[in-house]
Amino acid sequence: MKCQQCEKPATFHITELTGEQPQEIHLCEGCAQKYLMQTPGTGMPGKASLAGMLAQQLKVADTAKELEKLDEKCCPICGISFYEFRNQGRLGCPHDYVFFASELEPLIVNIHGDLLHKGKHPLTHKRSTESQTKLIQLRREMNEAIRLEQYERASELRDTIRNLEEGEEQAEDDHSV
Amino acid sequence: MNVDLNELTGRAGEWMKGAGPQSDIVISSRIRLARNIAEFPFIRRCTTPDRAAIDKAVRDRLAEVPQLTDLAYMRVDELSDVDRHFLAERQLISRELVEAEGARSVAIDPNERLSLMINEEDHLRIQVMKSGFDLVAAWEQINEVDDLLESKLTYAFHDKLGYLTACPTNVGTGMRVSVMLHLPALVITQQIEKVFRSLQKINLAVRGLYGEGSQAMGDFYQISNQITLGRSEIELRDQVHDVVPMIIDYERRARDFLLKQNQQDLHDKISRAYGILRTAQTISSEETMHLLSSVRMGVNLGLIDDLLIADINKLFVDTQPAHLQKLRGGPLDTAGRNSERALYLRRYLSQKEKDGADQN
Numbered sequence: 001m002k003c004q005q006c007e008k009p010a011t012f013h014i015t016e017l018t019g020e021q022p023q024e025i026h027l028c029e030g031c032a033q034k035y036l037m038q039t040p041g042t043g044m045p046g047k048a049s050l051a052g053m054l055a056q057q058l059k060v061a062d063t064a065k066e067l068e069k070l071d072e073k074c075c076p077i078c079g080i081s082f083y084e085f086r087n088q089g090r091l092g093c094p095h096d097y098v099f100f101a102s103e104l105e106p107l108i109v110n111i112h113g114d115l116l117h118k119g120k121h122p123l124t125h126k127r128s129t130e131s132q133t134k135l136i137q138l139r140r141e142m143n144e145a146i147r148l149e150q151y152e153r154a155s156e157l158r159d160t161i162r163n164l165e166e167g168e169e170q171a172e173d174d175h176s177v
Numbered sequence: 178m179n180v181d182l183n184e185l186t187g188r189a190g191e192w193m194k195g196a197g198p199q200s201d202i203v204i205s206s207r208i209r210l211a212r213n214i215a216e217f218p219f220i221r222r223c224t225t226p227d228r229a230a231i232d233k234a235v236r237d238r239l240a241e242v243p244q245l246t247d248l249a250y251m252r253v254d255e256l257s258d259v260d261r262h263f264l265a266e267r268q269l270i271s272r273e274l275v276e277a278e279g280a281r282s283v284a285i286d287p288n289e290r291l292s293l294m295i296n297e298e299d300h301l302r303i304q305v306m307k308s309g310f311d312l313v314a315a316w317e318q319i320n321e322v323d324d325l326l327e328s329k330l331t332y333a334f335h336d337k338l339g340y341l342t343a344c345p346t347n348v349g350t351g352m353r354v355s356v357m358l359h360l361p362a363l364v365i366t367q368q369i370e371k372v373f374r375s376l377q378k379i380n381l382a383v384r385g386l387y388g389e390g391s392q393a394m395g396d397f398y399q400i401s402n403q404i405t406l407g408r409s410e411i412e413l414r415d416q417v418h419d420v421v422p423m424i425i426d427y428e429r430r431a432r433d434f435l436l437k438q439n440q441q442d443l444h445d446k447i448s449r450a451y452g453i454l455r456t457a458q459t460i461s462s463e464e465t466m467h468l469l470s471s472v473r474m475g476v477n478l479g480l481i482d483d484l485l486i487a488d489i490n491k492l493f494v495d496t497q498p499a500h501l502q503k504l505r506g507g508p509l510d511t512a513g514r515n516s517e518r519a520l521y522l523r524r525y526l527s528q529k530e531k532d533g534a535d536q537n
Contacts, residue, residue, distance in 0.1 A: 078222040090298070093218035094333035094341040097348070108338075108345050113380075114407025117339025119350040120320075122327050129335055135216035143224050165216070 003028035075099045077137050095133040135164060182260055186503045190267045190289035192357070193494050195486035197309020201477045202425050204357040204397065204490070207268075208315045208414070209304040210323055211342045211351035213333040219343040220296060228280040228296050235295050238329035239284060245325060248284040248293070253277075259508065262499035268306065273297055291322060298343050299351070301326070310425075312354060312418045316410065339406060349406025354417045358424060361396040361474045362431035369398075372424060380404050381420065395466035395493070400424070432478060447475035455526045459515040465496045465522070483533030488525075496521060 003010045008028035071083035080092030082100060091097070097104060109115055138161045145154035192205035213219060214234060217227055232252075239245050253261060253274055264270045269292045270283050281296035294302040303326070305319040333341040339349040347353070363369040373383050384399045400421065402413045435443045450471035453460070473489040475481040494500055496518050502509050505517055 078218045080222060090221045090343045091219055092222035094213065097335055097338055097341055104345060108348065111346055112349065112404045112406035116337055117349045117406060119339055119409045122332055122334055124328050132215040132333060136218055139216060143226065
């Protein structure tokens, strides 16, 4: 069987399920690759459709100017801009869920139909959202200090991180006793 | 523990066994949990030292949990391209982990039922796979592993939103429940579209063999939950668990219908597929999958009696590019792979035919 797009033999047989009737498509490897690149995967929202969903959501709620302003909003902890998230569909750190809460909540409701977790909770080692954020921020500052060769500052930050982590573990142990 | 990938090559992994409930139609049941360590940014914003620190933190914790110390740990970024694809073909790592950059690794248990991916889209992805339809056992095992790790690691967790993940599509439970089904009769009878639409209505996703973005090859369809927030893990598991028997029943009825209506045509299609696999001198991976799908149905319907489902599953895996190169013991270009694949199929199937004749 020949490829439907060129003269090469068809080695890729695709059953397309997006139309009314299942459609069989026969392509060579090269044409199949091009075809698959064009056709987003079915099922759950991936990177592209998440970005699409966000764009759709924002179009209704925001004017271009507001959107531009929103895109520039950056998380103070990881530095990711809303534009980067919108474009890539991936968040930069756990704090983004707090920092971009008003933008993310409608999207989360859109995806899951809910905003409240009903599943399991960590039984031990539970860290507050504030302390999670603080640790990420301190670690980021420490990496920056290392990059700038400010080793004294980096070692101070390392001690602060260690104290915070150990302090929490201690508090947990006390609590469990 | 180190693992010898060459030793894995000769073995059948968990999902290839063709064992477990309903294994004529259900290839495997899989559950994965996405987790992130609280004190690090998500992968996209991680620095090189962050990635190394995450990798080390998980590895150190694994060594502290007695139940998990026999896992084989591998640095995926240090493996050859063929070895990375080899692990993906066995479904032990995702395509994303194959293609990602920077420090990333995987820990696998010897029977290939459990794998832990480190620095994939999230810091940690725990995956449990069972042969056949066995979501209850898969959940029990993954929940236990998650609890064991959680006693040593602090996960990013939000009181209202649950487990926090890099992509909001996974937030909450971080859980994806998937069942891989072989549905050739629904494809032939053009009923698959109906199934597909009704699953979408109840928020279940249908994908091809290798997950998101991949097309259904060889009539394999992966059904999984789309929602991860607002329902408990058990509710999410049961949603998939409850719908699968209906699809199995639908596929069985489609097979009966084909047998009754057009047994000659069906037998012809299956025999021709088997004939090509036994005699081809050069054959692509895609054509092999397509033909093996027909032969698999033929075995299930009793139209082919010298093969077992486990043989077909093994051929599916062994004829994929990376497996073929591992079996051959060296790199092969596309043309080389196509003739090596045909040779492998001819040898394997003629041996089975001979074994069958000897038994008779």
